[in-house]
């Protein structure tokens with residue numbers, strides 16, 4: 058992640074206050090994003106985002122997918138660490154029915170980037186989707202909690218008016 062640019066103004070509403078990303082988040086479009094490079098299991102990653110009023114970043118377009126890959130490549134080239142990242146997609150609530158963490162149903166006709174055979178692996182045990190360098194950055198599914206396979210993750214939240222300083 059780039060250095061803190063929290064003071065960077067994110068968005069302007071027509072008649073509202075300027076909105077900012079909180080410190081340690083960076084702005085991308087109208088969203089604030091933060092990469093957590095330390096691998097966690099899916100519920101732990103979710104909980105860490107929730108502490109910030111954020112949710113796991115959802116890939117909703119090819120642009121999102123490419124941005125995330127570029128971001129991870131850059132991180133890996135600097136640190137030599139990291140190979141997988143949760144993408145905020147799970148069927149843990151209803152087996153076989155994938156949903157994004159923002160609450161929208163997964164749409165097969167929308168953008169997807171599945172690894173070959175990944176969906177065949179979706180059973181009652183494997184419920185959480187990640188993308189992995191080992192699969193050419195394509196999407197794969199695994200257990201949400203696995204001691205051996207934890208992943209980095211990105212928290213996404215809305216920008217907010219600046220905190221009062223007095």
Ligand SMILES: [Ca+2]
Pocket residue numbers: 148149152153179180181182183184185
């Ligand atoms: Ca499943």
